[in-house]
Amino acid sequence: MLVDNDTRDLCNAFPYLGKDELRSANESLPDSVVMRLMSPYLNKRRNVTTDNFFTSASLARTLKANDTTIVGTISRTRKEIPALLAMERAPLHETTLLRNGDGATLTV
Numbered sequence: 001m002l003v004d005n006d007t008r009d010l011c012n013a014f015p016y017l018g019k020d021e022l023r024s025a026n027e028s029l030p031d032s033v034v035m036r037l038m039s040p041y042l043n044k045r046r047n048v049t050t051d052n053f054f055t056s057a058s059l060a061r062t063l064k065a066n067d068t069t070i071v072g073t074i075s076r077t078r079k080e081i082p083a084l085l086a087m088e089r090a091p092l093h094e095t096t097l098l099r100n101g102d103g104a105t106l107t108v
Contacts, residue, residue, distance in 0.1 A: 030056065031062065
């Protein structure tokens with residue numbers, strides 16, 4: 001479901017019924033779900049907030065190409081997380097910002 005944070009109105013939704021015939025073979029299920037929900041709102045300078053099931057670097061790149069930003073938690077076990085961060089737990093009082101050339105920022 002896609003819900004407006006300010007009004008708490010339901011903006012878009014669809015049931016997950018198993019295999020999705022609309023999803024392309026090279027697109028992950030989480031990326032497909034977010035892009036399908038956001039399709040009416042792309043290129044309108046919106047922001048999406050997701051949990052760690054949906055958040056990925058590939059989704060962030062796709063949304064950025066559609067003038068949309070993303071904020072979300074991400075699992076340490078994702079392949080796009082640097083190996084050093086996947087292994088270590090940072091102290092609770094320390095913040096680390098990692099940036100790459102495509103404008104993405106990972107805060108640990």
